[in-house]
Every structure is written in C-alpha cells, then in structure tokens.
Amino acid sequence: MSTFDSTNAQAAGIDNAGVKDKVIAVAGASGPAGQATLRRLAAGGAVLIAADIDQQRLDAVTAGVRTAVPGARITSQVIDLLDPQEVHDWADHLESEYGQVDGLLHLVGGWRGSKTFHDSRIDDWDFLHDRVVRTLQHTSLAFQPALLRSTAGRYAIISASAAHKPTAGGAAYAAAKAAAEAWTLAMANSFVKETTAEDGAPTAAAVILVIKALLTPEMRAEKPEAKFTGFTATADLADQLAALWDRPAAELNGQHLWLTAR
Numbered sequence: 001m002s003t004f005d006s007t008n009a010q011a012a013g014i015d016n017a018g019v020k021d022k023v024i025a026v027a028g029a030s031g032p033a034g035q036a037t038l039r040r041l042a043a044g045g046a047v048l049i050a051a052d053i054d055q056q057r058l059d060a061v062t063a064g065v066r067t068a069v070p071g072a073r074i075t076s077q078v079i080d081l082l083d084p085q086e087v088h089d090w091a092d093h094l095e096s097e098y099g100q101v102d103g104l105l106h107l108v109g110g111w112r113g114s115k116t117f118h119d120s121r122i123d124d125w126d127f128l129h130d131r132v133v134r135t136l137q138h139t140s141l142a143f144q145p146a147l148l149r150s151t152a153g154r155y156a157i158i159s160a161s162a163a164h165k166p167t168a169g170g171a172a173y174a175a176a177k178a179a180a181e182a183w184t185l186a187m188a189n190s191f192v193k194e195t196t197a198e199d200g201a202p203t204a205a206a207v208i209l210v211i212k213a214l215l216t217p218e219m220r221a222e223k224p225e226a227k228f229t230g231f232t233a234t235a236d237l238a239d240q241l242a243a244l245w246d247r248p249a250a251e252l253n254g255q256h257l258w259l260t261a262r
Helices: 006-011 032-043 055-068 084-098 122-149 168-193 217-222 234-246
Strands: 023-027 047-052 073-078 103-106 153-160 204-211 256-258
Touching: 023 032, 023 084, 023 122, 032 047, 032 055, 032 073, 032 234, 047 055, 047 084, 055 073, 084 122, 103 122, 103 234, 122 153, 122 168, 122 204, 153 168, 153 234, 168 204, 204 234
Parallel strands: 023 047, 023 103, 047 073, 103 153, 153 204, 204 256
Antiparallel strands: none
C-alpha cells in the first residue's frame, strides 16, 4: 500500500509541496469523497472550484466547507460532465480567470451489479460507461492542456480493486473502472511525451487511487462495531488526494496508489 508523508516531502525540498494557493477543481463535489476532499483542500489553503450537476447540492456543499473552514476560498460551478463542449469551456474559463489550473480531481462514481454473471444487464454497463468513463474522458481531455502548463498539475481518479479482480456479478462495474484506469494511464503518458521541462521530467501527473470501498462517517455511526475491513475512510482519502502535491510529478505520474490490500 502506498502512503504519503508531506513532512518528509517538504524536508526533501520539493518546490510544489502543499496545496496552498493551488487552483483545484473537484468534479463530483457533492458526493461523500468530494465533500471530504474539499474540506481538506480548503484547510490547506487551496483555491477551490466545486463542480456538480445540481445547484442545490452544490450550495449545501460550499456552505458546509465555509462553515468547517472559515475563510475557505471556494466557488461552485454547475456543469454537465456529459457535455464535452461545456466541460472544455469550463476548463478554458478557469485558466483564464485564475491564470492557472493545478488540479482536476475526478470523484464521479457509481455502482451497478447483479447476483450472477448471467444476470448482468447491459443497461448497467451503459449507465456506468456514461458516469464513470465518459465523464472522465471529457474532464481529462478538457483539462490536460492547462495541467500540462501548470508547474504542479495533478489529475486523479478513484478506482476500485474490483478492476483488478472482477467478480461474476460485478462485470459492468469492473469493466468501467478498468477502462477508466487505461484512459488515465494514457493521459499520464501524454504528460511525459509533451513535457516542456528541460530535463524531460513531467511537471504534471495523472494518478489512480485504488480503494475497495469508501467508509463515510454516517456508515461508521450507523454501525460503530463493524470492522469495514479494507474500506477507506473519506477523510483518509481526502488526505491522500491533498498529498499528491507533496511529491514530484515524475514520482507519481502513471502510478496506482493502493489504499487497500492488493
């Protein structure tokens, strides 16, 4: 399992250590992972853009972040991630407004499954293809140029151990996650091939964080005695995402960072 230590990173003299003043967009902001991540990044001093498709949910999320982190620099953007032109326009607007975009965290998820392989439904695949794969394709294509221009660009997705060991009833979910991983690795390769750094090392990184399942505070409160073996707490996930800016891009780019047992 990979772990991060921001203290060691700063001691090593990494120039881009920390998220302070980094301009970071979070897609899927209203989900449990998105909310925890926004609070963590806000506490670190990042400039945040929370994105989701529902204005009411976004308003609740941003209000929650401002309550948890007084002085948080956060704005919201209603965006349809299934509209490629809308996503491209959003990316261009952010770079124009802030002068840089240092991160896109793609925290859009979903799950569909069945009891047996034979019961697998193609419409489950259609749903997951749009929600997990297509939205990722649109954000990665739209934000790649800006992240490449950043001195500390980071693109991250949350994958699942199921992509590496599919179950009979989880064919659609595992296939969607595997496709998302492959696309992200191609993006990582673009950061190597298109870097403008004199030493040829990438300044941007595309990273895959692998979990078994998420554990929210509500789940823990509902079942305080449950072990939730292999689950990743949303707060821990948020810490790991924030720590992406504590390591050099060349060390992170194209990596699977396992937050659960392999």
